[in-house]
Amino acid sequence: MSEHGPVAMNHEHATASRNSLPGVTGPSRSPVLPIDARAVLAEIRAAHVTHVITVPDTHQRTLLALLARSESPKLITVCTEDEAIGINAGLYIGGARPMLLIQNNGLYACLNTLKAIPLDARVPTVMLIGEHGRTLSMPSREDPDRAVRMLEPTLELWGVPYYRLEGPGDLGCLQRGFTECLENGGPLAILIGAPLAAASGVRIL
Amino acid sequence: MMTRKDAVAVLAEGRNGAISVGAMQAIMAWHAAGQGTADHLDALGCMGSASSLGLGIALARPQHKVIVLDGDGCLLMQLGSLVTVAAQAPTNFYHFIFENGRYETSGNQALPGYGRFDLCHLAAAAGYRRAVSVDDASALRRLLPEILASPGPVLIRLGIAPDEPVTPWPKVTMSEQIGALRARFLGDPVVAEAK
Numbered sequence: 001m002s003e004h005g006p007v008a009m010n011h012e013h014a015t016a017s018r019n020s021l022p023g024v025t026g027p028s029r030s031p032v033l034p035i036d037a038r039a040v041l042a043e044i045r046a047a048h049v050t051h052v053i054t055v056p057d058t059h060q061r062t063l064l065a066l067l068a069r070s071e072s073p074k075l076i077t078v079c080t081e082d083e084a085i086g087i088n089a090g091l092y093i094g095g096a097r098p099m100l101l102i103q104n105n106g107l108y109a110c111l112n113t114l115k116a117i118p119l120d121a122r123v124p125t126v127m128l129i130g131e132h133g134r135t136l137s138m139p140s141r142e143d144p145d146r147a148v149r150m151l152e153p154t155l156e157l158w159g160v161p162y163y164r165l166e167g168p169g170d171l172g173c174l175q176r177g178f179t180e181c182l183e184n185g186g187p188l189a190i191l192i193g194a195p196l197a198a199a200s201g202v203r204i205l
Numbered sequence: 206m207m208t209r210k211d212a213v214a215v216l217a218e219g220r221n222g223a224i225s226v227g228a229m230q231a232i233m234a235w236h237a238a239g240q241g242t243a244d245h246l247d248a249l250g251c252m253g254s255a256s257s258l259g260l261g262i263a264l265a266r267p268q269h270k271v272i273v274l275d276g277d278g279c280l281l282m283q284l285g286s287l288v289t290v291a292a293q294a295p296t297n298f299y300h301f302i303f304e305n306g307r308y309e310t311s312g313n314q315a316l317p318g319y320g321r322f323d324l325c326h327l328a329a330a331a332g333y334r335r336a337v338s339v340d341d342a343s344a345l346r347r348l349l350p351e352i353l354a355s356p357g358p359v360l361i362r363l364g365i366a367p368d369e370p371v372t373p374w375p376k377v378t379m380s381e382q383i384g385a386l387r388a389r390f391l392g393d394p395v396v397a398e399a400k
Contacts, residue, residue, distance in 0.1 A: 051264075076264075076293065078285075078289045079283075079285030079289050080285055082251075082254060082257070083254075083285070083286050083289050084257075085251075085254070085257070086248075086254040086256075086257025086260070086261065087258075087260050087261040087289075089258055089261060089383070090257065090260060090261015090262040090263070090264070091261040091262075091264060091265045093246070093261065093262055093265070093383055093387045094262050094265020094266040094390055095265055095391055096264075113251045113254055115250065116248075116250035116251035117251055117254065117258075117379070120249075121378070122380050
């Protein structure tokens with residue numbers, strides 16, 4: 001079964017604590033369709049994001065290349081995902097509209113900070129998470145790569161709502177998710193299923 | 206050598222309106238000194254994140270000075286944050302490290318490599334604009350106005366001796382503090398452009 005359009009999955013824990021995001025359950029799309037990085041950047045800008053804080057992600061390198069040569073939103077590259085969550089919170093406190101751009105492996109690396117700041121302190125924390133290592137022809141939960149296969153169960157275990165960005169038709173989830181996250185507080189993950197397509201004229205090394 | 210309480214008394218006296226972010230043992234001392242106000246945030250349950258929280262505030266609010274009250278064990282937990290701070294080079298960022306070589310909260314276990322590493326050298330090598338080492342309260346009192354008047358990022362190592370327990374953990378939540386601090390900023394017309 002595949003889902004069309006923006007898909008939000010809520011685990012019961014998340015629904016209980018947030019009581020907001022509409023939940024649609026089901027396996028992720030297969031095959032995953034490529035999305036143009038420029039379209040993702042347009043959605044980020046439409047959400048009035050001021051800062052993108054990143055530990056670079058392979059799936060999103062085309063988007064990172066666009067952000068690196070763009071004045072707005074400002075790109076902040078950090079050493080760890082723990083730092084990214086802290087800086088995101090500080091920027092939010094100061095009145096900015098930041099978001100994170102990280103990788104599935106990075107999500108696993110920062111669970112304690114995720115617990116303390118987005119979850120316990122309810123700081124709005126939108127995370128674009130690349131599903132590094134994903135086999136595009138199969139649903140993520142069936143993937144032989146553990147980092148891919150365990151991502152959604154991990155998010156559900158921790159009560160982190162998420163959307164899947166698995167084709168151009170899903171792009172609307174970015175603005176919607178950002179708005180919901182600001183209104184409700186807490187974390188929100190947007191999972192990038194396939195490498196974002198390179199914009200013409202952008203050379204990725 | 207000064208105690209944490211001595212150093213906190215000097216910092217409280219010389220804070221001069223700076224936003225503060227506290228970590229671990231510094232939190233209790235800072236609150237006991239009456240500094241847990243609406244201009245303060247505690248990094249609770251996220252050891253090592255105080256400087257990142259402070260960096261975010263400093264970047265969003267460049268017209269406000271931000272002082273981070275960190276511990277040596279906390280900094281070692283996210284040592285790469287020195288590089289991240291230096292890369293952003295916030296001129297309003299002042300990073301105070303209480304150094305006693307101990308994980309005090311968990312029972313005074315020794316830090317790995319204590320006596321071999323040098324936090325000031327690490328900060329300087331990471332690219333901080335300046336790193337200062339202070340071991341007594343009178344020197345801190347003398348230097349503090351000049352440090353806070355100079356451009357950051359500055360790391361100030363505070364060598365401290367073991368101290369008596371200050372107070373129980375303050376009854377605050379990060380969520381409440383964040384709400385208060387953000388509301389304060391959003392009420393400031395300077396931040397309107399970021400809304």
